[in-house]
Structure formats: C-alpha cells, structure tokens
Amino acid sequence: MRILFLGDVVGRAARTAVIAQLPRLRQRLDLDFVVVNGENSAGGFGITPKIAEEFYDAGVDCLTTGNHVWDQRELLGTIDRDSRMVRPANFPPGTPGRGATLLQDRSGRQVLVINIMARLFMDPLDDPFAVVDRLLADTGMPGVVDAIVVDFHGEASSEKMAMGHHLDGRVSLVVGTHTHIPTSDLHILRGGTAYQTDAGMCGDYDSVIGMVKEPAVARFIRKMPTERLTPAEGQPTICGLVLETDDATGLARRVEPLRIGGRLSPAWPSGFAPADPAA
Numbered sequence: 001m002r003i004l005f006l007g008d009v010v011g012r013a014a015r016t017a018v019i020a021q022l023p024r025l026r027q028r029l030d031l032d033f034v035v036v037n038g039e040n041s042a043g044g045f046g047i048t049p050k051i052a053e054e055f056y057d058a059g060v061d062c063l064t065t066g067n068h069v070w071d072q073r074e075l076l077g078t079i080d081r082d083s084r085m086v087r088p089a090n091f092p093p094g095t096p097g098r099g100a101t102l103l104q105d106r107s108g109r110q111v112l113v114i115n116i117m118a119r120l121f122m123d124p125l126d127d128p129f130a131v132v133d134r135l136l137a138d139t140g141m142p143g144v145v146d147a148i149v150v151d152f153h154g155e156a157s158s159e160k161m162a163m164g165h166h167l168d169g170r171v172s173l174v175v176g177t178h179t180h181i182p183t184s185d186l187h188i189l190r191g192g193t194a195y196q197t198d199a200g201m202c203g204d205y206d207s208v209i210g211m212v213k214e215p216a217v218a219r220f221i222r223k224m225p226t227e228r229l230t231p232a233e234g235q236p237t238i239c240g241l242v243l244e245t246d247d248a249t250g251l252a253r254r255v256e257p258l259r260i261g262g263r264l265s266p267a268w269p270s271g272f273a274p275a276d277p278a279a
Helices: 011-028 049-058 073-077 128-136 157-167 213-222
Strands: 002-006 033-037 062-064 100-104 110-117 147-153 173-177 194-196 238-245 252-260
Touching: 002 011, 002 147, 002 173, 011 033, 011 049, 011 238, 033 147, 062 110, 062 147, 110 128, 128 147, 128 157, 147 157, 157 173, 194 238, 194 252
Parallel strands: 002 033, 033 062, 110 147, 147 173, 173 194
Antiparallel strands: 002 238, 100 110, 238 252
C-alpha cells in the first residue's frame, strides 16, 4: 500500500496548492491513501466543514487535526458525522468527534488513522501513550487492519521520538505534526515502523511557522500584543512523506520525503516520474 501524508496546511494559499496538486500526486505516485493535517487550513486557525469537503473532493481520504481543531466553532456541529476527520484521541470523554477512524483505501484495504496530542508544552490532556495502547488493544496488523497511521501532534521532539519507539512494530507510521518545520530524521525503526519527528507544514516558509513574519517577530521583541497573526500568502511548499507498506505485515517497506514548490529544497520519492515544475 502506498500512503501520502501531508503536514499542517496553513492558510488559503497552501490549501489552494494542496487541492490543486493532489489529483496529480495521486496519479504520479500511484497513491492508495492520502492523509492531510488540516487544523490550520482556515486562515491559520482551525478547519471548517466546507474546507474539509474541498479536501475530500480533491482526493484526501482522511483529515487529522490537533490543538486548533475547535478554532472554527461551526465544526462542532458536523464533526460527529464526519467519519473521515479525526481530532486528538486523548481529549476528555464526551468531546465531539473521534480520535481514530477505520477507512478503506482505493482497493478496499483497511487503514486505521489515529490522531494523538502530546503533553509537553501543550494542553494537559490524557496520557497519549495509554490512550493509543487502548486504541490498539484489539486492532493488529496484519489481520484486523492492513495499515495504521498515527499523527502525533506536539511540540517536543523527545516526546514524539518516545512515541515512535513505543509503537515500533505495531503501526505502519508515526509522524509528528504541529511544529511546522520538516525534520530530516525520516527513517524506518528497527521494528519496521516508519518515523519522522515532524512532517513540516504545507505553507509559505518566508514566514514564522506559516504566519506573516513582521507581527510575529514583533511579539518576541516587544513582549506585547500585536495585530492578529495571519497566514503568509506567498508561494507555499507542500511538505510530507510517501510511505510504502508491506501487504503481508502492514509495516514499512520504504519511506521518502516529499517537498514541492516554494522556498525549501525539493524532494521527490525515487523511482517515480519527476514532480510537476509548476507545483
């Protein structure tokens, strides 16, 4: 199975680029399943039901979120009905939505997507390690499901790496989101789980983690409130990874970075046709 995971989509320009490129990416990379973190896609803060539908129409199979999931209040009325969107599973019981969802790829194979939020420098939610263990207690690869993708949304690289090792051999992929900067540690752990500390954002890197840089810099210098932060709308880089799993085990066979467009150095998975230069 070939899975594309794209990191946090920040703002309109990034959203437009991802939606425009996804049909071509699905074809050129022969993708079976696409996961996108959409929690910053509505003006940098949250996601709306309308934007979610635009992603689905473009070829996204599942949307993950994070600490900004409730920034757009209208989502509260629809997230319970949307089986293709997940919010962090370690929110308290009774929180709308779901923390994991079981979906099918284009061939009918079962893909479990889990969204978990870290606790270091984040909200004091339930223990993410215990929560993910409970979610996996009755779900194994192969057999019950064919692949398991875990989006671990958090600040601390140490906590993300600990989760990767904790789940090694039990899931297909553990990938970090939230910090908006792609890390260079993409690899397959000893037990066969693919891992990256942060997939990076889909957004304009001439910015401060996707936001217009002048007011963001001023907040650090003056330590005073500034104008509301807004997404930078320059040419975005689409950042993520392509994972290929072993159908016999569900574990990773290979994993490679994907970066197209914008300011970052490009990266395209080997063995495929070159990326679209207009990306």
